[in-house]
Amino acid sequence: xxxxxxxxxxxxxxxxxxxxxxxxxxxxxxxxxxxxxxxxxxxxxxxxxxxxxxxxxxxxxxxxxxxxxxxxxxxxxxxxxxxxxxxxxxxxxxxxxxxxxxxxxxxxxxxxxxxxxxxxxxxxxxxxxxxxxxxxxxxxxxxxxxxxxxxxxxxxxxxxxxxxxxxxxxxxxxxxxxxxxxxxxxxxxxxxxxxxxxxxxxxxxxxxxxxxxxxxxxxxxxxxxxxxxxxxxxxxxxxxxxxxxxxxxxxxxxxxxxxxxxxxxxxxxxxxxxxxxxxxxxxxxxxxxxxxxxxxxxxxxxxxxxxxxxxxxxxxxxxxxxxxxxxxxxxxxxxxxxxxxxxxxxxxxxxxxxxxxxxxxxxxxxxxxxxxxxxxxxxxxxxxxxxxxxxxxxxxxxxxxxxxxxxxxxxxxxxxxxxxxxxxxxxxxxxxxxxxxxxxxxxxxxxxxxxxxxxxxxxxxxxxxxxxxxxxxxxxxxxxxxxxxxxxxxxxxxxxxxxxxxxxxxxxxxxxxxxxxxxxxxxxxxxxxxxxxxxxxxxxxxxxxxxxxxxxxxxxxxxxxxxxxxxxxxxxxxxxxxxxxxxxxxxxxxxxxxxxxxxxxxxxxxxxxxxxxxxxxxxxxxxxxxxxxxxxxxxxxxxx
Amino acid sequence: xxxxxxxxxxxxxxxxxxxxxxxxxxxxxxxxxxxxxxxxxxxxxxxxxxxxxxxxxxxxxxxxxxxxxxxxxxxxxxxxxxxxxxxxxxxxxxxxxxxxxxxxxxxxxxxxxxxxxxxxxxxxxxxxxxxxxxxxxxxxxxxxxxxxxxxxxxxxxxxxxxxxxxxxxxxxxxxxxxxxxxxxxxxxxxxxxxxxxxxxxxxxxxxxxxxxxxxxxxxxxxxxxxxxxxxxxxxxxxxxxxxxxxxxxxxxxxxxxxxxxxxxxxxxxxxxxxxxxxxxxxxxxxxxxxxxxxxxxxxxxxxxxxxxxxxxxxxxxxxxxxxxxxxxxxxxxxxxxxxxxxxxxxxxxxxxxx
Numbered sequence: 001x002x003x004x005x006x007x008x009x010x011x012x013x014x015x016x017x018x019x020x021x022x023x024x025x026x027x028x029x030x031x032x033x034x035x036x037x038x039x040x041x042x043x044x045x046x047x048x049x050x051x052x053x054x055x056x057x058x059x060x061x062x063x064x065x066x067x068x069x070x071x072x073x074x075x076x077x078x079x080x081x082x083x084x085x086x087x088x089x090x091x092x093x094x095x096x097x098x099x100x101x102x103x104x105x106x107x108x109x110x111x112x113x114x115x116x117x118x119x120x121x122x123x124x125x126x127x128x129x130x131x132x133x134x135x136x137x138x139x140x141x142x143x144x145x146x147x148x149x150x151x152x153x154x155x156x157x158x159x160x161x162x163x164x165x166x167x168x169x170x171x172x173x174x175x176x177x178x179x180x181x182x183x184x185x186x187x188x189x190x191x192x193x194x195x196x197x198x199x200x201x202x203x204x205x206x207x208x209x210x211x212x213x214x215x216x217x218x219x220x221x222x223x224x225x226x227x228x229x230x231x232x233x234x235x236x237x238x239x240x241x242x243x244x245x246x247x248x249x250x251x252x253x254x255x256x257x258x259x260x261x262x263x264x265x266x267x268x269x270x271x272x273x274x275x276x277x278x279x280x281x282x283x284x285x286x287x288x289x290x291x292x293x294x295x296x297x298x299x300x301x302x303x304x305x306x307x308x309x310x311x312x313x314x315x316x317x318x319x320x321x322x323x324x325x326x327x328x329x330x331x332x333x334x335x336x337x338x339x340x341x342x343x344x345x346x347x348x349x350x351x352x353x354x355x356x357x358x359x360x361x362x363x364x365x366x367x368x369x370x371x372x373x374x375x376x377x378x379x380x381x382x383x384x385x386x387x388x389x390x391x392x393x394x395x396x397x398x399x400x401x402x403x404x405x406x407x408x409x410x411x412x413x414x415x416x417x418x419x420x421x422x423x424x425x426x427x428x429x430x431x432x433x434x435x436x437x438x439x440x441x442x443x444x445x446x447x448x449x450x451x452x453x454x455x456x457x458x459x460x461x462x463x464x465x466x467x468x469x470x471x472x473x474x475x476x477x478x479x480x481x482x483x484x485x486x487x488x489x490x491x492x493x494x495x496x497x498x499x500x501x502x503x504x505x506x507x508x509x510x511x512x513x514x515x516x517x518x519x520x521x522x523x524x525x526x527x528x529x530x531x532x533x534x535x536x537x538x539x540x541x542x543x544x545x546x547x548x549x550x551x552x553x554x555x556x557x558x559x560x561x562x563x564x565x566x567x568x569x570x571x572x573x574x575x576x577x578x579x580x581x582x583x584x585x586x587x588x589x590x591x592x593x594x595x596x597x598x599x600x601x602x603x604x605x606x607x608x609x610x611x612x613x614x615x616x617x618x619x620x621x622x623x624x625x626x627x628x629x630x631x632x633x634x635x636x637x638x639x640x
Numbered sequence: 641x642x643x644x645x646x647x648x649x650x651x652x653x654x655x656x657x658x659x660x661x662x663x664x665x666x667x668x669x670x671x672x673x674x675x676x677x678x679x680x681x682x683x684x685x686x687x688x689x690x691x692x693x694x695x696x697x698x699x700x701x702x703x704x705x706x707x708x709x710x711x712x713x714x715x716x717x718x719x720x721x722x723x724x725x726x727x728x729x730x731x732x733x734x735x736x737x738x739x740x741x742x743x744x745x746x747x748x749x750x751x752x753x754x755x756x757x758x759x760x761x762x763x764x765x766x767x768x769x770x771x772x773x774x775x776x777x778x779x780x781x782x783x784x785x786x787x788x789x790x791x792x793x794x795x796x797x798x799x800x801x802x803x804x805x806x807x808x809x810x811x812x813x814x815x816x817x818x819x820x821x822x823x824x825x826x827x828x829x830x831x832x833x834x835x836x837x838x839x840x841x842x843x844x845x846x847x848x849x850x851x852x853x854x855x856x857x858x859x860x861x862x863x864x865x866x867x868x869x870x871x872x873x874x875x876x877x878x879x880x881x882x883x884x885x886x887x888x889x890x891x892x893x894x895x896x897x898x899x900x901x902x903x904x905x906x907x908x909x910x911x912x913x914x915x916x917x918x919x920x921x922x923x924x925x926x927x928x929x930x931x932x933x934x935x936x937x938x939x940x941x942x943x944x945x946x947x948x949x950x951x952x953x954x955x956x957x958x959x960x961x962x963x964x965x966x967x968x969x970x971x972x973x974x975x976x977x978x979x980x981x982x983x984x985x986x987x988x989x990x991x992x993x994x
């Protein structure tokens with residue numbers, strides 16, 4: 001800075017040479033000082049202008065692209081379009097899971113400066129319970145700021161009007177119409193169709209659809225099994241929005257893919273009729289014996305799937321889960337039971353195939369079977385006398401099958417059981433359906449226990465470690481009836497395209513000798529239709545053909561020797577200790593179309609409690625499908 | 641004159657766009673106001689410069705009076721008392737005060753010889769003249785304008801020939817005092833400084849304006865998005881686009897080219913002020929012109945630096961382009977005096993001897 005020093009020198013000079021022209025000189029001096037200083041100012045200002053120019057250049061040219069992208073992001077907002085969820089139809093096209101309109105109030109966090117204030121105002125217009133507010137706030141934290149969160153669903157018309165009127169005081173609140181799941185048949189098909197619920201954190205599989213408000217995922221049954229197919233794919237609109245998120249215009253729209261309808265094989269009317277006949281703890285499965293379609297599957301008690309849709313409250317949930325009758329459990333596919341005497345056909349076929357016994361070979365039944373120290377009783381204390389296979393099945397002689405099991409060994413029995421679909425995965429479209437257990441020596445040893453011969457003997461009459469579902473018993477019956485390894489299934493078509501397994505030819509032959517099968521079928525026919533058979537009560541009324549079947553009664557509790565000697569009667573036991581009652585059957589005997597299995601928990605006697613239900617179910621099935629006999633029967637047979 | 645009309649026209653175009661193609665919203669008012677101010681400017685332009693100089697003390701008293709009025713019962717806008725209601729006109733006295741300060745200082749230093757300017761005691765009075773309004777504006781509180789006013793006063797001192805070492809001393813003292821001042825700043829003023837240092841720290845809060853302004857500027861690119869095509873402005877991402885952020889609007893729609901053009905035009909206006917200052921034969925005119933030029937320059941610089949995120953946001957408009965009466969009115973009054981200085985540049989107006 002030389003400048004000031006020069007000035008100072010001049011200053012001194014000015015004082016020394018003061019003259020008459022002082023004023024003028026002073027003016028000159030001031031002017032020149034001013035000029036220099038003005039130049040300094042001008043230079044500085046020019047420099048600052050240069051700086052601004054440089055800033056602009058940096059922002060607009062060097063970083064222009066980055067900011068252009070940001071501006072686009074500001075301007076564009078992609079919104080997902082929620083596709084309608086596919087429906088579930090029964091075999092007659094009746095809707096058993098549908099969608100209905102649902103007016104909802106949504107809140108978009110990014111469109112309001114104060115979420116709390118908006119909710120406060122909202123609750124003065126439409127009262128919100130504390131737990132509703134807590135849920136909204138929880139979801140707000142979980143979702144991204146631009147994703148709308150449902151504040152209130154199923155708005156009534158007046159509520160909507162009130163919200164619309166107060167819209168200016170409710171920044172961030174929008175009203176839209178969505179769909180909600182409805183199950184017109186409520187509890188009748190709940191175990192089959194299942195239910196939907198809002199997705200939980202663990203359901204978030206990366207599908208953007210799950211972020212949408214009001215979206216539901218299948219939680220059980222068909223809804224869960226076919227969830228992805230029924231969900232469809234999200235569409236998207238690209239919108240131009242302004243700073244407060246108001247939509248200016250739509251730039252681009254990609255329609256999503258609506259979820260596909262699922263047609264299931266169940267006949268709703270049949271299902272309802274059968275359900276009406278059974279009590280708590282009973283389950284019935286009616287199958288098309290030829291192709292494995294499940295025509296009805298009832299389990300009592302049931303529940304109303306509609307309550308899960310809006311989000312079930314804690315109290316409701318506790319009530320459902322704490323109920324000892326387990327309404328949420330589909331006993332037909334999840335309940336596990338020992339098959340009892342209904343299993344005897346399998347033991348018989350194993351014996352015939354292994355040539356452990358001849359069809360005509362007679363085994364004498366004195367009413368009990370001794371193995372070393374142990375004595376195993378026949379249900380008939382007096383004994384059946386000489387029994388061949390046909391009469392042993394017809395009369396359900398236990399001693400015959402004790403002896404046969406002893407000859408076969410457990411593993412050959414179990415192998416035959418698995419061929420009949422028991423203790424194996426049946427791939428039914430019901431998540432949570434149980435595979436069950438077909439015990440073997442190895443299985444027992446894996447538990448660290450030995451397998452005794454006495455165990456084998458007991459398993460010959462279907463008692464012991466077996467854990468089988470009514471569904472697998474129906475499958476066994478269908479396979480006995482047709483000789484084909486049909487698998488039970490519920491899906492007839494997906495989005496109009498027939499699902500696999502609808503035709504009998506889709507299922508392979510069992511590979512069991514025809515002669516053996518005929519013998520066992522004939523014995524099952526005798527159970528129902530011949531004098532002295534254990535289930536004469538299951539005889540069908542005239543004109544419907546004849547049913548073949550087998551009863552079963554399985555002990556829940558061991559009967560002690562003293563009880564036996566005192567002339568014990570099961571009716572004297574409290575209900576929860578009474579034996580389960582079972583019946584399996586198919587009809588018509590000469591041209592099998594339907595297979596049925598019935599399990600009545602603590603029903604005491606297969607012939608007394610289960611057989612009549614099986615008969616009624618079979619009659620109802622015929623009635624439903626006889627309406628237009630030629631077409632109906634053909635329809636059932638073709639399974640299309 | 642032509643220059644000013646050009647600037648006014650740029651404002652019209654920009655405001656037309658800010659009103660989303662609706663001239664009634666901002667642009668028409670702007671034009672009317674500009675026309676009114678132009679007439680007023682010309683009227684002032686023909687007043688004798690000596691008369692203006694003599695009016696300086698009166699103007700100063702009026703200016704201070706208005707500031708005090710604001711402090712006592714002004715309109716509260718955006719957390720501060722800045723406005724005073726004068727019938728049909730709402731005025732920001734702080735804007736007027738800057739012009740008045742230039743006028744007053746020019747009048748004061750006009751009478752000062754080189755020697756007297758060197759005398760520290762002679763500087764006490766003008767220093768008080770500067771500090772009183774600065775203090776009042778700071779109390780409003782309006783940190784930005786009070787700083788600008790102080791800098792403006794400093795520029796006047798500099799142009800009048802106050803010795804450089806005094807500036808050095810003041811700047812040094814200010815640097816030492818800065819931390820203490822920061823401690824006493826209002827919450828929102830501190831927020832401005834911190835968000836300036838890191839705007840992304842609060843993208844939806846205090847940093848929103850700066851970020852959106854930078855996005856708008858940057859996305860304009862070299863050639864801009866075209867007239868009425870700016871997305872940031874028209875979709876309201878840009879706040880206060882018709883006032884403080886009007887330059888952003890111009891830069892978004894007309895790109896770097898348009899922004900530089902506007903800047904160049906404004907620079908010419910400042911340059912014209914300097915030209916007048918150089919050509920003036922009397923100290924009063926010189927100081928007046930350079931003060932007005934610097935004042936206008938400070939508006940431009942602070943505004944543009946603000947919208948480009950170079951300095952903290954300060955609510956400073958871009959006069960003659962921004963929508964808003966106060967700044968335009970005072971700026972045009974200033975230019976009226978400038979014209980008067982130009983017209984009477986050769987007038988005999990010696991330093992008063994008393």
